[in-house]
Amino acid sequence: MITAAALGLTYPACGAASTIPTDQAIIEVIDDIFATGKSVVVVAGWEAANTRTASSVLQQWDTLLDGITASKVIVTAATSAGITPA
Numbered sequence: 001m002i003t004a005a006a007l008g009l010t011y012p013a014c015g016a017a018s019t020i021p022t023d024q025a026i027i028e029v030i031d032d033i034f035a036t037g038k039s040v041v042v043v044a045g046w047e048a049a050n051t052r053t054a055s056s057v058l059q060q061w062d063t064l065l066d067g068i069t070a071s072k073v074i075v076t077a078a079t080s081a082g083i084t085p086a
Helices: 002-006 048-059
Strands: 025-031 039-045 072-075 083-085
Touching: 002 039, 025 048, 039 048, 048 072
Parallel strands: none
Antiparallel strands: 025 039, 025 072, 072 083
16 A cells, blocks of 8 residues: 555556566655655565565665666666666
């Protein structure tokens, strides 16, 4: 419910309604969505396994996300080649 609200979607937002690409995941930083000056980090995948992969990327942010300035990335693998700024 909170994730759907942060992404501007109506709950429930599963499958195609989630706007997450099939067999992929997203990591997105959204500023000021629930309170001014506060940020939300959304980590979500098409399937649970995709969410776990994105979580692994976030755990390794200092190496895998180093130098990425985009507020959103698409994740296909827990490698630098599997991360695309969106």
